[in-house]
Amino acid sequence: MNKPIYKNAKYNIEDRVNDLLSRMTLEEKVMQLCSELPSNFIFNGEIDYTKLKSFGKNGYGRITQYSLVGLVSPQKIVKTSNSIQKFFIEETRLGIPIILQSESLVGYPGKEGTIFPSMLNLAATWEPSLVKKMAEIIGEECHAVGINTVMSPVVDISRDLRWGRCYETFGEDVYLTTQMGINYVKGIQSKNVSCIAKHFLGYAETQGGLNTAVTRLNKKELYEVFATPFEAMDKIANLDGMMASYSEIDGLPVGCNKEIIHDLLRKTMGFKGLLTSDGAAIWKIYDYFKIAQTYAEAGLLAKKAGLDTEIPVSGTYRHLTDFVKNNKLNEHIIDESVKRVLTIKFKLGLFEKPYIEEKNIFNQLTNNTKKKFSEQIAENSIVLLSNKEHILPITSNCTIGLIGPHANSKRYPISGYSYPAYIEMVQALKNKSNKDISFNGVIDEENKMQDSQSFNSMYNIFQNTDWNYLNNTNTIMQNIQATTLKEELETFYKLNYSMGCDITNTNFDDIENAYKIAQESDIIILTVGGNCGWVNVTIGEGKDRCTLDLPGLQQKLLSKLQMANKHIILIMYGTIYNISSTKNIKAILYAGLPGPYSGKAIANIIKGNANPSGKLPFTIPRSVGQIPIYYNHKVGSGYHSIGDKAMSTIFSGGYIDGIYSPLYPFGFGLSYTSFLISDINIKNKIIKLGDDIKLSCKIKNTGSFAGSEVVQIYYYFKEAHVIRPNKQLIAFQKITLKSNECKTILFTINTKQLGYYNEEMQFVIEPGMANLMIGTSSEDIIYQTNIQLIGNPLNIIGNRTYSSQNKII
Template identity: 70%
Template sequence: MEKMIYKNPNYSIEDRVNDLIKRMTLEEKVMQLCGQLPSSFVKDGKIDYKRLKVIAKCGYGRITQYSLVGLTDIKRIRSFSNEIQKVFVNETRLNIPVILQSECLSGYPSEGGTIFPAMINLAASWAPKLVEDMAKIIGKECKDVGINTVMSPVVDISRDPRWGRCYETFGEDVYLTTQMGINYVKAIQNEGVSCIAKHFLGYAETQGGLNTAVTRVNNRELYEVFATPFEALDKVANVDGMMASYSEIDGLPVGCNKVIINDLLRKTMNFKGLLTSDGAAIWKIYDYFKLAKTYEEAGLLAKKAGLDTEIPIGGAYKYLGNFVKNNQLDEQLIDESVKRVLAIKFKLGLFENSYIKENVINIEKVQEKRNLSEIIAEESIVLLENKDNILPLTKNRKIALIGPHADNKRYPIAGYTYPAYIEMLKSLKKNVKKDVSFNGIIDEEQKDEDTQSFNSIYSILNEDDWKKLDDEIHILDEIGAVSLKESL
């Protein structure tokens, strides 16, 4: 009987990876480098098993934005996690489990998840221990529903307030960002969930404060300022992965920039982990930066430069095998990336423990978790000196609360949260022309035949889900949201 080393946990991860990759066909390897959206096989709150089996035929790397299947129902996502893994583990040739990943910057972003303040609030607390305490809860809640990879933390150095995503970052201080990031990664990965730190590199320093623009930074500053948190997360916290940014450096977006990926990240920083694309970044190489004649060719450029995987879907990467067959791509480059993907799956123990216990839901101590969120919010308040009583803060004064956010329960809650996801899905459903996009997901979804029949990610939800989401006030009350007027 043949010795199946990759199925034996007594062997090292390296031995198991090498054994497994020798057994894989080219197509099976390529599919490990691809992402997929749950909307490709979930519709109206149910799994389309026929569709899922087609998708899983040669295995798959990861399903991203996975928390959406449980947006209104924590029991559903837990059940789906096991059902999806059963298909990959039991009905594929090599029984390779799939990674289920989500955005989890400020908490598990669906029903039952604890909502925490934005990263800029945590930075204002100057308390890395609070980040550790928060991330530990996020890790537990993610693992409890089957999510085994989070696309967090954001460790961009943010120095331009015009950039609209400053709240996602820990701000402008390199040392502070580094310490906060280390504590976040250590806490989550200690719970058995992988982290993908983002956005490598210089993403918040784009020209004019515009998103997805040009980063004009000299090489020394690029390394000593912007790369420092990422290097520390690797060397100190052993972060499993990083995400390449959309931005352009020296004429090339990072996703196909060999100098940034190969020379800086791999050689200078000696990073051995996974480097994934941002959402629709490969498509942008073709459509936005216009560096390739086709979407597929953009995938070839990215792969040659050293980008390991493509998300949210593998619309270009699934064709990499064709370039290998045409002698345009060395299969060794495919193998290097597949090894990084498999190493994470073995590290997470997915081959031995593919399923979660459905009868245990980690919703206990809800008030205790909310108390931590409140403590973080309080510690983030920065009170400047009221010199010469320039502010009328005496007891006999009245303060006017003016504007749309004065009595708004939604306003104090950051992005990457349950309420933010609700707004996003509602906008997508309402905007039938699809000129609203969610970080590139819709851009790619419309280009890929694998998801065409399901139209859009909002189709994941059923009629009852939409009725629940329409009652936004009840949801905000349920999660304990309070307006500034109510607080005062």
């Protein structure tokens, strides 16, 4: 008997999808748009097949947050993956395999998964190749345990440091974010794992820096800035899916906003892939935004607007059949979404190879080489913001007073959405301390009274014996071989140590002890900042701020140590914090969330075994009152519009109570060595629209350390009839040079990178004069010149270029 077309790999994906769709009942179609949590059918470590059959008898779309099954054992998650697939292939009528979906922000978040620095740290490296290699590792490890879809990367343009999820992003710039996002998707999807990029659209640009609040953006910016990374990942890396943002745009949540989904995403951008809800986002349409009278109506609004699937539990999408039967929803809308789901399943080869090899699983997960690579990323991401009197590196024989909450912590330098963060979440759920959890979907799912199983019951997945491991944080951190800064420094220096204070507590007892240690030491290294995750943290989802003050007593600790009149090296973790005084602070390192192996990475920089090479992927304000502040502000609306001195008119000027320029600009970062950029050559300063801008420069390491510099190219179009940003990053190249070494960088920048909406709302490149700038940060511009673009205007919608082509010779 011949195989049906959908089971025959000789046919193309479109034919297989159409054949399978033609065989499906309405109920089977709707189930492909639905999602469940593993806690809905896994109890005490075992699959409850009665529960599985109760929701999966007609097939099913996906299981999400699936990595939870692997918190204790990689063998367990592999075995469970195969058992789940076997059920759907052998026990359902059409044998459609299921998507097993997880987060993967900084690695496969299960036992034996490699943990990497935060995305913001990745952005600070300015090395897209590192992102691709990291993503390949994440993809390999996810695939090895059966996870075939990951909800990453986060490519929100993040311009407000008050927002608690900045660490998940690649920063404030559209071009840098685009390059990082493209490489992340290429890396993951090369390992037969699908990406769902998030959050479409404008999620980070919310009122007051508050999570899920209104996004106030115009149509031009929505596409030019915020949609560009998504479009680029689709066009260049064949992105499989996107996640709709929680937030509101122009009076509607994105999940039921037809103008955003249909007009912008599908029509303008031409995206043919999957669009899923965020966790419990449809519930928010009803309960949070209150624009539907019932949860079921919220689902209908979302489906009619074009939202394909609902996660993490499909409390309303599983009832879409009722709306079709009652003539409130056209079955054609269901069909279009089912096609997108099935296309991904065929693309992943799940119909041919649904099962995972169970033997030798450890060989496919983390190892020392991968951990070393994570350390390398951490090292390359550290940004040296200040180094007065060249106090760093510390090479002399001196006594260091190491102080601060991060100095001897293995957990605090690790990002949220990580293996340790998930363990903290399930611990909190088990201990019924839900009020501490800032993960939106946890609380939202708990509020759905009609769902007896939700995030709130995730801890039920585990056997009682599993908690012997899950409750032992010290063992977990030892198993991933994390080391602290204290452990790494005390092997090289004479060290005096004091915590001084914890991140958020209000206990003054150790501050005096820290002061005594400072007095007894030659140099103070002070670690300050926040921590990240969902439980008892200062940064994360739902952990937004209205100040940039250091948490807890850390400012008081710093002020006390400044009284000791010793040189201070400040290391800032988490995000950016303002400090009230820089007295005695001779050096500042921005560490961010550099991961479990950052102790050695930072110690190498302090010792001079490594040269800091990170560059800021965001602008650092002087105070919270400057927010939002970003380098590529529009002409007339930012600090470059004011100039070095306030304008003399009564209508314009800077702040009357502070400086209006940033503390540190986008792209900034110091080195232990120095560089000279010379011999800048623009091949042709008159360029036809659609052709390439070609330029070259020499760069020489003129110092005594080997080191890396990032050459950055910025652009401003002078003759638009709409207001444009004062400058935009359009190319960059990081280069590593030995002392006295010199190389040439060739940049090729196609003019189709430079498009914008004109006054007629046409996305074009137009003739006119432009300013080309070359520098080492957005403010450190060493060369600029005018170029002339000629020819007829070109509408480049659907024909854009997203990346420059660079070559080092």
